[in-house]
Amino acid sequence: MAILETKHVTKNFGGLTALQDVSFALEKGEVMGLIGPNGAGKTTLINILSGAFHPSEGKVIYQGEDISRLKANLVNERGIARTFQVVRIFKRLTVLENVLTAMVDRGKDGPWRLVWGSFFRRACAFNQDRDACATADGLLASVGLLDYRDERAENLPYAMSKRLEIARALATRPKVLLLDEPSSGLNPAEQNEQIKIIRQINEQGISILIIEHVMKVIMDISHRLIVLHYGEKIAEGEPEAVYNDPLVVEAYLGGEGNA
Ligand SMILES: Nc1ncnc2c1ncn2[C@@H]1O[C@H](COP(=O)(O)OP(=O)(O)OP(=O)(O)O)[C@@H](O)[C@H]1O
Ligand SMILES: [Mg+2]
Structure with a gap:
């Protein structure tokens, strides 16, 4: 079908x-x-x-x-989710935040992502939203990025940034x-x-x-x-x-x- x-x-x-x-x-x-x-x-x-x-x-x-x-x-x-030929991740956010923001903003671009980024960082740091953080960790594990969880995306080796793009796409389920x-x-x-x-x-x-x-x-x-x-x-x-x-x-x- x-x-x-x-x-x-x-x-x-x-x-x-x-x-x-x-x-x-x-x-x-x-x-x-x-x-x-x-x-x-x-x-x-x-x-x-x-x-x-x-x-x-x-x-x-x-x-x-x-x-x-x-x-x-x-x-x-x-x-339907996609990745881009030229990587489009948010460089100033961490790997985890990149995935968390993708879980909520579903392809929408905008200034809110920075707000979401800091919101989620706090939420995960203080264990306030365990489900979201566990889901994001699961996504990172599925693309082999868990070790890079708290790195800023701009510091990722190129191959890892390609994986982060896939994780962000998967975050939209x-x-x-x-x-x-x-x-x-x-x-x-x-x-x-x-x-x-x-x-x-x-x-x-x-x-x-x-x-x-x-x-x-x-x-x-x-x-x-x-x-x-x-x-x-x-x-x-x-x-x-x-x-x-x-x-x-x-x-x-x-x-x-x-x-
Ligand atoms: N937004 C656009 N405005 C004008 N022309 C475009 C636009 N997007 C693509 N094209 C043109 O459409 C054609 C197909 O481009 P496309 O990017 O889809 O090719 P591709 O098969 O992905 O190539 P590559 O392997 O180089 O990535 C090209 O001639 C390109 O210049
Ligand atoms: Mg192309």
């Missing part, structure tokens, strides 16, 4: 068509890999699925509901997680850790759409793959078959050579 799908989605930015008539379905419980050369429209698709942008044409359906026109925070409330290049910039050992973390999240029943240029990661982790090229879906199916599809090979070889 599909949990999240697009039907004939097109997205235009002025004269540029970033997505052209894209239909796909993320099945409940699956990990779907989304690949394609630079500029293919991958991030745009996540922006559309998460409500950051609305489609120019076509629909986004989540659990049978048309969410094409919902704002990002409402999409998040429904159960999603059913669907959209990951935009969670392994970019990681070394091979860190990539393997990231694979483990993502697999464990999926094993908890969360359906995942993952964009990734690191082929080892995407081939390891995906149940199925879809490929975008100049905004069009050119292939979909079993990872091995898609990887060897002549159209896909051509898209990468004919592109900027980032395969």
Whole structure:
């Protein structure tokens, strides 16, 4: 059964068509890999699925509901969370506070997060909100960040900041997680850790759409793959078959050579 799908989605930015008539379905419980050369429209698709942008044409359906026109925070409330290609954590807050604020502000940005940050720091320090603090600790443990709990986010090693982004997304209790290049910039050992973390999240029943240029990661982790090229879906199916599809090979070889 599909949990999240697009039907004939097109997205235009002025004269540029970033997505052209894209239909796909993320099945409940699956990990779907989304690949394609630079500029293919991958991030745009996540922006559309998460409500950051609305489609120019076509629909986004989540659990049978048309969410094409919902704002990002409402999409998040429904159960869809995302991470960003460029990490967007709150540098001045601690790791714990980053997760705690995500638990309450559900994708909303604003000055309140600093207030929430200091509120929660006190609440946890004085043990006033044990449930929230225990939940946050559980989330940090699930991405291997418990040792960094009280570090300021700006002091985190890069790989840990990528994990914190995932923890913040999980803090909104999603059913669907959209990951935009969670392994970019990681070394091979860190990539393997990231694979483990993502697999464990999926094993908890969360359906995942993952964009990734690191082929080892995407081939390891995906149940199925879809490929975008100049905004069009050119292939979909079993990872091995898609990887060897002549159209896909051509898209990468004919592109900027980032395969
Ligand atoms: N907000 C925007 N306004 C105008 N053009 C945009 C916008 N967002 C994306 N685009 C354009 O849409 C196309 C697809 O971009 P997108 O970021 O979705 O690609 P991508 O597949 O994620 O690429 P990469 O692998 O480099 O991250 C590009 O030509 C990009 O310049
Ligand atoms: Mg992108």
